[in-house]
Amino acid sequence: NAGVMQNPRHLVRRRGQEARLRCSPMKGHSHVYWYRQLPEEGLKFMVYLQKENIIDESGMPKERFSAEFPKEGPSILRIQQVVRGDSAAYFCASSPRGPGNTGELFFGEGSRLTVL
Amino acid sequence: GDSVTQMEGPVTLSEEACLTINCTYTATGYPSLFWYVQYPGEGLQLLLKATKADDKGSNKGFEATYRKETTSFHLEKGSVQVSDSAVYFCALPTDSWGKFQFGAGTQVVVTP
Numbered sequence: 001n002a003g004v005m006q007n008p009r010h011l012v013r014r015r016g017q018e019a020r021l022r023c024s025p026m027k028g029h030s031h032v033y034w035y036r037q038l039p040e041e042g043l044k045f046m047v048y049l050q051k052e053n054i055i056d057e058s059g060m061p062k063e064r065f066s067a068e069f070p071k072e073g074p075s076i077l078r079i080q081q082v083v084r085g086d087s088a089a090y091f092c093a094s095s096p097r098g099p100g101n102t103g104e105l106f107f108g109e110g111s112r113l114t115v116l
Numbered sequence: 117g118d119s120v121t122q123m124e125g126p127v128t129l130s131e132e133a134c135l136t137i138n139c140t141y142t143a144t145g146y147p148s149l150f151w152y153v154q155y156p157g158e159g160l161q162l163l164l165k166a167t168k169a170d171d172k173g174s175n176k177g178f179e180a181t182y183r184k185e186t187t188s189f190h191l192e193k194g195s196v197q198v199s200d201s202a203v204y205f206c207a208l209p210t211d212s213w214g215k216f217q218f219g220a221g222t223q224v225v226v227t228p
Contacts, residue, residue, distance in 0.1 A: 004159070006124065006159075011222060031214065033215070035218075040200050041220060041221075042218045042219055042220040042221050043160070043205070043216075043218040044218075045216065045217075048213055048214070048215055055213060055215060056211075056215060066175075091159055091160065093160075095214050097214075104150075104162045104165070105160075105162075105214065105216065107152075107159035107160040107161065108157045108159050109157070109158055110158075110159050
């Protein structure tokens with residue numbers, strides 16, 4: 001029973017390049033959350049998606065960042081024109097339900113982005 | 117807005133010592149409260165939770181009691197092991213969609 005799968009686990013980019021992070025939720029889960037963990041900080045919510053819909057993107061930077069969760073395939077977090085401050089661990093989590101969900105989030109192992 | 121505050125680390129302990137990690141929260145209403153653990157190089161996993169006041173969550177020898185009067189959810193373990201070395205996060209949901217507010221995390225290092 002596969003858990004939340006994220007890839008790549010590690011990604012190195014130079015300033016100005018694009019980073020694409022992928023997340024496949026647990027089987028049966030249709031709700032995906034992206035969190036960012038900056039060095040020495042806790043996790044910060046970025047975006048919540050259901051299939052083909054962005055439900056809450058209040059934690060996403062206004063520029064360069066976008067997320068999608070298509071009908072088929074994984075959720076993708078895209079960072080354009082990366083800067084050094086984007087270096088962080090990006091975690092995806094999934095849950096089996098949305099509204100009224102105060103239960104557990106299931107996390108992937110994270111994608112660690114390093115911007116040179 | 118809703119938030120959690122937890123004690124800063126790192127906390128360094130010897131094996132079999134007692135561990136307490138303080139967590140206090142600010143919230144409208146009475147949300148469920150959670151502790152997540154992150155082992156080195158891994159993602160977060162749920163350690164325990166409590167859904168209402170005076171509830172005690174427990175797992176793997178860890179316990180935490182939801183205290184409404186002190187708005188606290190302190191994590192405790194009576195005898196830690198080296199394998200408990202990890203970062204521990206206190207968390208609460210901030211809306212009905214499953215969005216969580218996490219504390220900054222407390223790193224625990226247990227030495228033999």
